[in-house]
Amino acid sequence: xxxxxxxPKFRVLKTGQSMTLLCAQDMNHExxxxxxxxxxxxxxxxxxxxxxxxxxxxxxPDGYNVSRLKKQNFLLGxxxxxxxxTSVYFCASSYVTTNNEQFFGPGTRLTVL
Amino acid sequence: KxxxxxxxxxxxxxxxxxxxxxxxxxxxxxxxxxxxxxxxxGIVSLFMLSSGKKKHGRLIATINIQEKHSSLHITxxxxxxxxxxxxxxxxxDMRFGAGTRLTVKx
Numbered sequence: 001x002x003x004x005x006x007x008p009k010f011r012v013l014k015t016g017q018s019m020t021l022l023c024a025q026d027m028n029h030e031x032x033x034x035x036x037x038x039x040x041x042x043x044x045x046x047x048x049x050x051x052x053x054x055x056x057x058x059x060x061p062d063g064y065n066v067s068r069l070k071k072q073n074f075l076l077g078x079x080x081x082x083x084x085x086t087s088v089y090f091c092a093s094s095y096v097t098t099n100n101e102q103f104f105g106p107g108t109r110l111t112v113l
Numbered sequence: 114k115x116x117x118x119x120x121x122x123x124x125x126x127x128x129x130x131x132x133x134x135x136x137x138x139x140x141x142x143x144x145x146x147x148x149x150x151x152x153x154x155g156i157v158s159l160f161m162l163s164s165g166k167k168k169h170g171r172l173i174a175t176i177n178i179q180e181k182h183s184s185l186h187i188t189x190x191x192x193x194x195x196x197x198x199x200x201x202x203x204x205x206d207m208r209f210g211a212g213t214r215l216t217v218k219x
Contacts (some may be wrong), residue, residue: 033207042117042199042209058206090156102146102207104156 001024006091006105009050013112021076021108023091031094032074033058033102034066036087043090080092081112115200116140119200119210125201125216132187134213136200139181147185150212156180159185190217 004025013019023032030051035043045058049068063085065077074093077083091105118137126132136145145160159165160174165199167174171190176183187194195217200210 003213035209040211042211043201043207044209045206048206059133088154092156101158101161103158104148107154 003027004088004093004103005107006108007025009106011111013078013110015082015112017081018077018079019081019110020078021091021106021110023074023076023088024072024095025091025093025103026072027093027095027103028071028093029093030071031096031100032068033040033092033094034064034074034076036060036085036093037090037107038087040079040105046076046089054100057095081110083112086110086112116204116208117200117202117210119198119213121137121213122211123214126190126215128191128219130190130217132190132194132215132217134185134200134215136183136185136210137181138183138202138208140202140204140208142202142204144203145176145183146153146201146203146207147183148201150199152198154191159198172196174195187215190215192217192219 007022033048034046047064047066049055055066067075089108092099092102094102144163150156171188173186197212199212
């Protein structure tokens, strides 16, 4: 099993460009999450999904959109990237509820110039 | 103010030392997690606990619900334990501490 995978691993964007980060999991998990990690701060939840076709906002959703068309995939979109979105993005998944152990992807380092 | 506070922020130890990392939180929670982030960036879950104590190898995690406090202990520390240790609490959403950077010197 690959666990949780993320593509791409690195990306540099110019302000105003758009991109999509892909997260895939092969553990048949219901819950999936997108976090961002910034220096000196804890991971912060951007959006999450409790199942195929459903998404919900987390702590810092502004400037991001998500989609969960298939159970195994969770996409994070930036429609018009801003320098404040420079961060490391982590995807995670868990079996049923947020009380379960979360499995993390390797992260995507995004720089917005 | 972060709902999850960890101390210390940075910790340097000599190989073999006993390590303690502390986590305090300000909200009611259903579970607390300890995570390890390797120098390469990968994050793995170490423990999830809602009461008492858990042990895995040289790692021990304790939680005191009344005092809203948890500790992560590492016995006989080794350079390979060098990593960032993250406390997270589950109050519906997960809320994360900023992490404790541990460096164990040989």
